Amino acid sequence: MIDQIIRNKYYVFIIFSILSILTYFKCFSVGLLSDDYGYFAGVSNDGWSSIGKNFNDPFFLPLSHIIQLIIYQLFGVNTIVFHGLQLFFHLLCGWQLFLLLKEIESSKNLFFAFCCGVFFLVSPYSTETVIWLASKGYVFSLFFGLLALRYYYKNNLIPCCLCIVASIFCKEMGYVIPLVILTIDYSTHKISLFKKRFILLFSIVIGCLLIRFLTLNTIVGGYGEGIHLRADLLTVPKTLGAYLLKYCFFYRYTEHIFSSILILLFILFISVPFIRKTISEKNYVPYVLISTLFIVTLLPVINLEITSLFSIQSDRYGYFNVVVWAIAIAAIVCSWDGLKRYILFILLAALFVTTTYSDSKKWEKASDICSNYLEELTNQVLENKNVLLINVPDNYKGVYVLRKGIDQYLSLIKQNCSINALYFQSFSSENGGIDLINNQLRCFDSKIDYSDSIALSFEEDQKKYDLMLLYNRKSMRQIDKPSLDLIVN
Secondary structure, eight states, X not given: OHHHHHTSHHHHHHHHHHHHHHHHGXXXXXXXXXXXXHHHHHHHHHGGGHHHHHTTOSSOOHHHHHHHHHHHHHHOSOHHHHHHHHHHHHHHHHHHHHHHHHHHTTTSOHHHHHHHHHHHHTOTTOHHHHHXXXXXXXXXXXXXXXXXXXXXXXXOHHHHHHHHHHHHHHOGGGGHHHHHHHHHHHHTTOHHHHXXXXXXXXXXXXXXXXXXXXXXXXXOOTTOHHHHTOOOTTHHHHHHHHHHHHHHHOGGGOSSHHHHHHHHHHHXXXXXXXXXXXXXXXXXXXXXXXXXXXXXXXGGGTTSOOSOTTSSTTGGGGHHHHHHHHHHHHHHHXXXXXXXXXXXXXXXXXXXXXXXXXXXXXXHHHHHHHHHHXXXXXXXXXXXXXXXXXXXXXXXTTEESSSSOHHHHHHHTTOOOEEEEEEETTXXXXXXXXXXXXXXXXGGTOOEEESSEEEEOOTTHHHHOSEEEEEOSSOEEEEOSSSOEEEEO
């Protein structure tokens, strides 16, 4: 019965659509956050000419920018439409993954392809990429990347190459797609194909890097050469280990190490048939392939350390890697026979949907914090005021709130105001906030000690600022006297 349903790709698309909406419907109530304001302020002020400015952005995302700009010109700053677009592309990624594996498997194991698509769609490690509008590039890039892989296995090289270029110009993560193709060909002993197509794929990469160099005067964008090209031998194994802990221990969703150990034992238990089958058939290619792809899909972000295992922050870096995670989980599930595989599939899918939905509520809460803060700020800020904002909400449990974007927000609402903002990254971040950087405060001739309370010494600051606003988790307080105040959280 199930095999008959999933044999029809359009039925699968409908199932995937329903599943995506049920899992992510909270995203439609999430407003703009942090970096989002920078983008929308830019397109609001510059319109179509913002395309040119995007070519000077170290985060070189010209195609992503064009896609989003078209939607903006049609609908304005309509977050429901933009969230719908991002969720739709996430849905398309899951569907393309299903179609790809269906074609590779020659329809022999449809349920495996179906499992991969489902686990990818409901992965608890994708909420940042799907819900945060600033992460659009990752979703667009993966869609074109998976489409490129489909064309590749159909031997349609021209559309394959075009999709690779599109993937790269949506997000730099697209550079891994040629490596994925070559890895699969080599590990499956398709050496002749590997040799023939290496030059072609290598030429595409060189061509895209050349365009980047001519545009930005460097081949390294993003966070710069100091981060992406640093030769720190400890960072790589730390990053790989952190992702393994995330995927195998489900660290984020456990409160004690004992719970994590139980989860690991459960994963080992359900993996027994897969391990046994591999040993009996002496076929170690799946192990090698999954392990290699796990590393390959992390190469562009291998030098970007995970801030915390306990928060959502930076999950977007592993969006391509979630594909490998989904394939690994599906392979384990499909190694079971008969009814057991379907029960295990439903159990895991329900677990992932639940955790993903739970994380999506954090985004809704962060959005409420952001909108309430900006509403109160707007009510207090007057034209041509020099304003000092203290304790700006940085994140909520790893979900960005206003780490950036205040100046851009004021620009977006056409409010002329000089703002200095002190960001305290420990705000409401029980799961991995970053310590306060006190040297930020030297230019203000004041000292702020942020622990359980805030001690603020004004001295001559009242001469520099017309208005000082302290945000203390739930409300904004105006500070207008040159004296020592002790403000308890």
